[in-house]
Amino acid sequence: xxxxxxxxxxxxxxxxxxxxxxxxxxxxxxxxxxxxxxxxxxxxxxxxxxxxxxxxxxxxxxxxxxxxxxxxxxxxxxxxxxxxxxxxxxxxxxxxxxxxxxxxxx
Amino acid sequence: xxxxxxxxxxxxxxxxxxxxxxxxxxxxxxxxxxxxxxxxxxxxxxxxxxxxxxxxxxxxxxxxxxxxxxxxxxxxxxxxxxxxxxxxxxxxxxxxxxxxxxxxxxxxxxxxxxxxxxxxxxxxxxxxxxxxxxxxxxxxxxxxxxxxxxxxxxxxxxxxxxxxxxxxxxxxxxxxxxxxxxxxxxxxxxxxxxxxxxxxxxxxxxxxxxxxxxxxxxxxxxxxxxxxxxxxxxxxxxxxxxxxxxxxxxxxxxxxxxxxxxxxxxxxxxxxxxxxxxxxxxxxxxxxxxxxxxxxxxxxxxxxxxxxxxxxxxxxxxxxxxxxxxxxxxxxxxxxxxxxxxxxxxxxxxxxxxxxxxxxxxxxxxxxxxxxxxxxxxxxxxxxxxxxxxxxxxxxxxxxxxxxxxxxxxxxxxxxxxxxxxxxxxxxxxxxxxxxxxxxxxxxxxxxxxxxxxxxxxxxxxxxx
Numbered sequence: 001x002x003x004x005x006x007x008x009x010x011x012x013x014x015x016x017x018x019x020x021x022x023x024x025x026x027x028x029x030x031x032x033x034x035x036x037x038x039x040x041x042x043x044x045x046x047x048x049x050x051x052x053x054x055x056x057x058x059x060x061x062x063x064x065x066x067x068x069x070x071x072x073x074x075x076x077x078x079x080x081x082x083x084x085x086x087x088x089x090x091x092x093x094x095x096x097x098x099x100x101x102x103x104x105x106x
Numbered sequence: 107x108x109x110x111x112x113x114x115x116x117x118x119x120x121x122x123x124x125x126x127x128x129x130x131x132x133x134x135x136x137x138x139x140x141x142x143x144x145x146x147x148x149x150x151x152x153x154x155x156x157x158x159x160x161x162x163x164x165x166x167x168x169x170x171x172x173x174x175x176x177x178x179x180x181x182x183x184x185x186x187x188x189x190x191x192x193x194x195x196x197x198x199x200x201x202x203x204x205x206x207x208x209x210x211x212x213x214x215x216x217x218x219x220x221x222x223x224x225x226x227x228x229x230x231x232x233x234x235x236x237x238x239x240x241x242x243x244x245x246x247x248x249x250x251x252x253x254x255x256x257x258x259x260x261x262x263x264x265x266x267x268x269x270x271x272x273x274x275x276x277x278x279x280x281x282x283x284x285x286x287x288x289x290x291x292x293x294x295x296x297x298x299x300x301x302x303x304x305x306x307x308x309x310x311x312x313x314x315x316x317x318x319x320x321x322x323x324x325x326x327x328x329x330x331x332x333x334x335x336x337x338x339x340x341x342x343x344x345x346x347x348x349x350x351x352x353x354x355x356x357x358x359x360x361x362x363x364x365x366x367x368x369x370x371x372x373x374x375x376x377x378x379x380x381x382x383x384x385x386x387x388x389x390x391x392x393x394x395x396x397x398x399x400x401x402x403x404x405x406x407x408x409x410x411x412x413x414x415x416x417x418x419x420x421x422x423x424x425x426x427x428x429x430x431x432x433x434x435x436x437x438x439x440x441x442x443x444x445x446x447x448x449x450x451x452x453x454x455x456x457x458x459x460x461x462x463x464x465x466x467x468x469x470x471x472x473x474x475x476x477x478x479x480x481x482x483x484x485x486x487x488x489x490x491x492x493x494x495x496x497x498x499x500x501x502x503x504x505x506x507x508x509x510x511x512x513x514x515x516x517x518x519x520x521x522x523x524x525x526x527x528x529x530x531x532x533x534x535x536x537x538x539x540x541x542x543x544x545x546x547x548x549x550x551x552x553x554x555x556x557x558x559x560x561x562x563x564x565x566x567x568x569x570x571x
Contacts, residue, residue, distance in 0.1 A: 084556075086556035086559065086560070088560070089556060089559040089560055089563060092563045092567075093559075093563070096563075096566060100570060101566075
């Protein structure tokens with residue numbers, strides 16, 4: 001496992017705190033865009049993803065990349081996460097990972 | 107000639123009837139020649155059975171004396187037939203010539219260390235001058251899947267079930283007098299795998315209904331007497347003024363439901379009777395996540411299941427399975443009993459006395475399971491073992507008999523380290539002079555990852571508060 005470039009687990013609301021840093025999140029695809037897609041984060045905020053997309057995109061995608069704005073990620077890796085995903089669970093995980101349990105994460 | 111009869115429990119009576127009445131509390135297997143005077147406070151129905159020793163019939167009665175001590179009396183075959191008509195609920199009898207032994211707590215829930223067996227030579231005599239006092243509440247429960255014939259009939263029925271859902275109180279305006287009446291709907295389910303809505307009206311909605319809402323997640327059992335069956339919304343049960351509701355009654359039926367619910371009912375889905383189907387109710391169905399423990403909890407508590415087996419849910423992976431154990435036994439295709447190995451490749455059985463060359467295979471597996479907390483050996487049978495091992499016992503036998511045992515080894519290897527959710531039964535089993543903890547898998551479920559994550563998140567949150 002390559003730990004040289006760690007990415008912080010974020011949701012829409014937490015993204016703004018890590019501008020310029022490497023982040024990872026899961027978002028629901030709202031629509032494809034020129035050069036990327038528009039997504040909805042697990043806490044119902046808009047996230048703009050710029051970068052190379054997989055050929056066919058499922059309902060949910062994981063995006064790993066550098067945050068280049070309060071609601072934008074310059075994606076390095078985009079992975080299809082399927083059509084069923086529990087947004088609530090992921091959202092709570094983000095809150096724990098950046099809250100009381102951040103010492104367990106990066 | 108007048109006969110004065112008075113009965114004192116501990117001294118001999120001054121009557122022409124030369125018998126000394128013993129209190130039930132004083133009875134024991136070493137006491138000879140006793141006579142008891144008891145009331146029948148419960149009478150079971152006649153049960154017919156068929157086991158290795160043949161056919162038979164049995165019934166039991168619950169006897170209570172003046173001090174309130176109770177004891178169960180059982181009768182088999184000839185004695186059962188002799189005394190079944192004689193014993194009536196609420197009547198008082200003189201009984202002697204019974205045989206006492208330690209109570210079998212598995213079948214006998216009466217609070218007494220001993221139980222009594224009456225045989226054909228026991229004496230049972232009705233005490234004719236005693237008033238007949240029938241215990242106030244007798245139920246005759248209708249299983250939920252048999253409510254159909256009662257719709258719109260005048261007959262009131264009784265039901266018993268496990269509470270699945272309790273609604274909030276609604277206020278219904280009665281057309282007749284424009285009065286507002288409180289109403290609460292509860293959903294109950296029983297072991298016919300059906301569920302039913304019971305509407306509680308008036309004081310039952312606010313009183314006992316509110317109590318049920320508070321104790322909802324303990325899955326209480328309710329026994330309800332005198333319900334009206336109507337065809338409103340397909341089929342509904344409604345309470346009337348004389349309806350009586352008992353929560354978690356101390357009865358045989360209640361205990362039977364409780365055991366069923368603990369072992370399989372709590373993870374089952376029920377078909378709703380009545381056309382108003384209630385999809386997705388708001389309360390979390392506490393199924394795979396109730397009584398969740400880690401394996402370490404079970405193994406660290408060697409006294410679990412001491413008197414009656416206890417049930418838990420746990421998520422674990424099979425971590426080790428001995429490939430040289432006998433994982434299955436052969437059974438007869440007709441009577442399903444275990445076979446004994448015969449000379450050559452034919453098998454014969456204990457019961458049917460037929461010889462067969464092509465028997466059924468049934469799993470009996472013992473394997474070690476691990477989870478984050480620890481590890482434990484568990485037993486699996488039949489379908490549960492098949493789910494874990496991933497093939498039928500017959501197929502496994504074919505793989506094992508091959509000269510190249512690699513298919514067999516691979517099958518077992520593939521079965522390891524796959525997480526499942528298990529409903530297990532923990533009991534103490536006698537082993538030589540010791541009592542060892544034995545964990546048996548009753549139900550295997552696939553892991554619902556979204557649900558498990560939610561459960562784990564809740565657990566994490568609860569450690570913080």
